[in-house]
Structure formats: C-alpha cells, structure tokens
Amino acid sequence: MLGRxxxxxxxxxxxxxxxxxxxxxPLLIMLSFAFLAAxxxxxxxxxxxxxxxxxxxxxxxxxxxxxxxITTIISHDTAIEIQLTMPNTYRVTAFVRxxxxxxxxxxxxxxxxxxxxxxxxxxxxxxxxTWKVLTQFLIGQLTWVAPxxxxxxxxxxxxxxxxxxxxxxxxxxxxxxxxxxxxxxxAITAWLKPVFLxxxxxxxxxxxxxxxxxxxxxxxxxxxxxxxxxxxxxxxLLQEAAGEE
Amino acid sequence: xxxxxxxxxxxxxxxxxxxxxxxxxxEGGMFGLLGPNGAGKTTLMRILAGILHPTNGMLHIGDYDGxxxxxxxxxxxVLGYLPQDxxxxxxxxxxxxxxxxxxxxxxxxxxGRHRRVEELLEIVSLTxxxxxxxxxxxxxxxxxxxxxxxxxxxxxxxxxxxxxAGLDPEERIRFRNLLSDLGGGRTILLSTHIVEDIAQTxxxxxxxxxxxxxxxxxxxxxxxxxxxxxxxxxxQGNKPEGNFTAVSTLNMGSLVQYRVVGELSAxxxxxxxxxxxxxxxxxxxxxxxxxxxxxxx
Numbered sequence: 001m002l003g004r005x006x007x008x009x010x011x012x013x014x015x016x017x018x019x020x021x022x023x024x025x026p027l028l029i030m031l032s033f034a035f036l037a038a039x040x041x042x043x044x045x046x047x048x049x050x051x052x053x054x055x056x057x058x059x060x061x062x063x064x065x066x067x068x069x070i071t072t073i074i075s076h077d078t079a080i081e082i083q084l085t086m087p088n089t090y091r092v093t094a095f096v097r098x099x100x101x102x103x104x105x106x107x108x109x110x111x112x113x114x115x116x117x118x119x120x121x122x123x124x125x126x127x128x129x130t131w132k133v134l135t136q137f138l139i140g141q142l143t144w145v146a147p148x149x150x151x152x153x154x155x156x157x158x159x160x161x162x163x164x165x166x167x168x169x170x171x172x173x174x175x176x177x178x179x180x181x182x183x184x185x186x187a188i189t190a191w192l193k194p195v196f197l198x199x200x201x202x203x204x205x206x207x208x209x210x211x212x213x214x215x216x217x218x219x220x221x222x223x224x225x226x227x228x229x230x231x232x233x234x235x236x237l238l239q240e241a242a243g244e245e
Numbered sequence: 246x247x248x249x250x251x252x253x254x255x256x257x258x259x260x261x262x263x264x265x266x267x268x269x270x271x272e273g274g275m276f277g278l279l280g281p282n283g284a285g286k287t288t289l290m291r292i293l294a295g296i297l298h299p300t301n302g303m304l305h306i307g308d309y310d311g312x313x314x315x316x317x318x319x320x321x322x323v324l325g326y327l328p329q330d331x332x333x334x335x336x337x338x339x340x341x342x343x344x345x346x347x348x349x350x351x352x353x354x355x356x357g358r359h360r361r362v363e364e365l366l367e368i369v370s371l372t373x374x375x376x377x378x379x380x381x382x383x384x385x386x387x388x389x390x391x392x393x394x395x396x397x398x399x400x401x402x403x404x405x406x407x408x409x410a411g412l413d414p415e416e417r418i419r420f421r422n423l424l425s426d427l428g429g430g431r432t433i434l435l436s437t438h439i440v441e442d443i444a445q446t447x448x449x450x451x452x453x454x455x456x457x458x459x460x461x462x463x464x465x466x467x468x469x470x471x472x473x474x475x476x477x478x479x480x481q482g483n484k485p486e487g488n489f490t491a492v493s494t495l496n497m498g499s500l501v502q503y504r505v506v507g508e509l510s511a512x513x514x515x516x517x518x519x520x521x522x523x524x525x526x527x528x529x530x531x532x533x534x535x536x537x538x539x540x541x542x
Contacts, residue, residue: 078332078333079332082331084295
C-alpha cells in the first residue's frame with residue numbers, strides 16, 4: 001500500500017513537471033481529426049478518404065506528437081544537476097516520464113481505434129484482411145503501436161545525442177516529412193522497407209505489412225535500449241544547447 | 246564524514262583538462278573551497294557528488310570508495326547537494342518541489358516526508374510562501390529552497406557550490422548564517438569565489454587555481470602567509486607603481502588611499518597593514534603567477 005501511494009505521488013509529480021500539454025496535445029489531435037472526419041462526412045467525401053484521414057491521425061500524427069513531446073522532455077530538464085545526485089537515478093525518472101507519455105498516447109489511440117473500427121472507418125491492411133475480426137482488430141493496433149514506439153526511440157536518442165530541443169525536433173519532423181512525401185520509395189526499395197513508417201495510411205496493399213510492423217518494433221526496442229545506455233553518460237546529460245530554456 | 250582524494254584528474258570529452266592531480270583531505274566540519282572562476286571547483290564538487298567520474302585518481306568519502314558505481318549510489322544516500330546553477334521546476338510550489346525531491350531521495354513514508362518538508366520550510370523561513378509557485382520566487386528564496394532540498398535526507402555530507410553568487414548583501418548574510426547553523430556533526434563543503442563567504446564561515450580551506458589545489462590549511466595559516474605583504478599607500482591621486490597588486494582604492498577627497506599586496510618593505514610612505522583573507526588570497530594568487538611569468542620571459 002505504501003509503495004503504491006509512493007508511486008502515485010511520483011507519477012503525479014512527474015505529470016506536473018512535464019506540464020499539462022503532455023496530456024492535452026494527444027487529446028487535441030484526436031479530437032481535431034474526429035471533427036475533421038465529421039466535416040468530411042457531412043461534405044459527402046468518399047468513405048476511403050475519411051478512413052485514410054482517421055488512420056493517418058493514429059499512424060502518422062499521434063506518434064510524431066509523442067516523439068516531439070519526448071524530445072522536449074528529454075532535451076531539457078531544469079533540475080538535471082539535482083536529479084543526477086539522487087539515489088533514484090535520472091534514468092529511472094526519464095523512463096517514468098517516457099512511459100507516461102507512451103501510456104497516455106496509447107490510451108487515446110486505443111480508445112480512438114475502437115470508435116474508428118466500430119464506425120467502419122478502420123483501414124485494414126490487405127495482409128490481414130481475411131483474418132478473424134478480433135484478431136484483425138488486435139493486430140491492427142500495430143498500425144499505431146509500431147510508429148509510436150519507433151518515434152519514441154528515435155526522439156529519445158536524438159534528444160540525448162544532440163541535447164537541443166529545436167534541433168532534435170527539426171530532425172524528427174524531417175524524418176516524418178521524408179516518409180510522408182517519398183513513401184513510394186519506401187514501399188518498393190528493399191532496404192527501406194523496414195523503416196516504412198506509415199504503410200497502413202499510404203500503402204495498405206503491401207505484402208510486407210506484418211514484417212514491417214515487427215521490424216519497426218525491434219528497431220524501437222534497440223533505440224530505447226540505446227537511450228538507456230546513453231543516459232549513463234552524465235557529461236552528455238549536463239550539456240544543453242544555450243538559449244533553449 | 247572524512248573526505249580524501251588522491252591525485253584526481255579530470256579530462257572532459259574534447260580534451261579539456263579541469264583537474265590536475267588534485268589531492269585533498271577534509272576531516273569534517275565546514276570546509277571552504279576557494280578559487281577564481283574556471284579553477285575547477287565545480288568539476289571537483291560534481292565528482293564528489295557522484296555526478297561526474299574522475300579520469301584518474303582515488304576518492305574516499307567516509308567509508309566509501311567513490312570510484313565504483315555501487316559506492317557512488319551509496320554516497321548519494323548520505324549526500325545533500327546544492328549546485329551552482331540551481332534549477333527548479335517552476336510550476337511546482339515550494340512545498341510540492343520539496344515533497345518531490347523527498348520521493349527521489351527515497352523518503353517513502355508519506356507522513357514522515359511531509360513532516361520533514363514542513364520542518365525544512367520553517368528552517369529556511371519559507372513556510373509563509375510554501376504554496377507559491379517557484380517561478381515567482383526571488384533568487385535568494387530559490388537558494389533557500391535549494392538548501393532545504395539538500396537537507397531533506399539529513400545528509401552527513403553537504404556540498405554547496407557558489408551558493409551566494411548573485412545574491413544581494415542581506416540575502417548573502419542570511420544564507421551564510423544558515424549554512425553555519427547547519428554545521429553540527431556534518432561535513433559542509435562550501436565552494437565559492439567570494440572570499441568573504443569563506444572568511445565568515447570556515448576555519449579550514451583549500452584554494453584552487455587552473456585545475457590545481459594550490460593551498461590547503463587553516464584560514465589562520467593563510468593569513469600568516471601574507472603577514473608583512475599588505476600595505477597602505479596614500480597618494481595625491483597618482484596611482485602608485487611597483488611590484489604589487491592593488492586590493493582596494495579609497496578616494497578621500499584630495500587624497501587616494503590604496504591597499505596593496507606585494508613585496509614592498511623598502512618603499513617610503515607605505516604603512517604595513519594587518520592582512521585579511523582577501524589579501525592573503527591575492528598574495529597566494531600572485532605567488533602562483535610569478536613562476537609562470539618568469540617562465541614566459
């Protein structure tokens with residue numbers, strides 16, 4: 001009981017420190033897309049286009065937002081030097097914060113996907129089209145889980161290596177833009193296939209959707225582990241780009 | 246708590262040398278570490294606090310060998326640290342911030358932690374503003390919160406790095422008195438470039454310059470080093486010239502009084518003066534520079 005109370009206090013303070021935007025931004029994104037979808041329905045836009053928009057919100061926009069939040073949180077901590085002298089290491093603190101962002105984004109994505117599926121706007125990849133409904137829905141969650149964790153991993157490593165919120169956010173945005181514009185190359189070039197981030201939205205008919213999702217998950221895991229080890233380097237953590245407070 | 250460091254070196258990535266074979270023994274009590282900006286004080290403090298790892302050398306804090314990761318974590322449990330750039334979480338109130346740091350320090354019992362937070366708010370005279378967000382606090386109030394967070398775990402070793410820099414005179418005196426009150430059975434390591442802070446609080450000190458520890462001893466011994474080296478010269482306004490360093494200049498209408506440190510015994514009109522810590526510090530720094538100057542000639 002004591003431990004649980006302690007954890008709740010800890011989580012509460014971590015949320016307070018990260019700020020309300022960490023909670024508001026993912027929610028705002030999904031509400032905006034829901035509103036957009038409603039407007040498109042009223043305008044009698046094709047069902048396919050609406051489902052593409054809603055899938056994009058889960059697969060493309062929410063993961064990018066989570067990544068940007070993480071670059072902000074990890075690049076700059078006003079009390080980093082105090083944190084580094086704590087018996088509870090900063091690595092743990094950083095990962096508690098990361099977990100809260102992932103968990104909140106995940107909850108919103110899961111909740112939204114239930115609605116999207118129920119309203120028959122769910123974009124089903126060809127590879128799993130013939131699967132049973134429940135399996136199809138559950139495996140379909142990889143649509144957002146894989147890019148979310150991939151963006152989290154990349155954002156974590158960029159924030160730790162560059163130590164600049166603006167530079168790492170710009171790089172993350174650059175990756176997203178390249179993926180969105182040149183998705184055709186990612187769909188046909190063998191060595192780019194494992195890093196094709198948005199196939200459900202942009203190319204659901206590909207025959208490597210499942211392997212792509214698992215490759216992204218493995219890459220994300222490796223990047224998150226790399227981030228964990230980078231956090232052992234306190235000299236790196238003490239560096240911060242000037243003028244970014 | 247005793248601290249012993251032997252031949253400690255620190256080279257940052259990129260090849261910047263911050264410490265050169267620093268050796269220091271601290272028996273306990275309040276100990277001052279004095280030196281100009283860039284002397285390596287903060288690097289030494291960060292190594293002692295377990296934030297940075299030394300490149301070479303040995304470090305013992307109490308019974309712990311500070312060179313292993315496991316021991317560094319053990320040291321952190323008995324450590325209180327106030328960094329030079331003390332950052333806070335601006336949207337937390339003073340009470341919440343201390344409670345949060347208490348959690349990080351492993352004070353798991355919520356009631357006990359809250360009681361400790363209230364005690365410390367009282368000690369640093371911030372109870373009245375405990376619910377105000379930290380972003381509304383002045384520099385002096387933030388430093389007081391800084392010392393309160395450092396004391397949460399009742400540390401045996403308290404490290405404070407440049408705690409009075411940027412504070413107004415009244416806040417500085419208040420902070421110095423607070424530090425002196427905290428002495429008791431713990432070791433307090435006060436790092437500063439402000440000589441007056443050491444003069445008012447410490448009996449033992451070390452002086453650093455350019456990554457080297459150039460002096461360790463008592464304040465009284467350091468004062469003796471400058472005996473016969475401090476002079477008062479009064480002129481009509483023309484600046485005296487010679488092999489000395491002017492410590493202060495006092496304009497008294499038509500006359501100007503200079504307090505200088507240097508080898509000046511034969512000079513006419515120079516009156517010997519009792520050295521204070523600042524004079525002794527200036528004398529020591531001069532002595533340090535002389536061999537360098539000679540080697541460049």
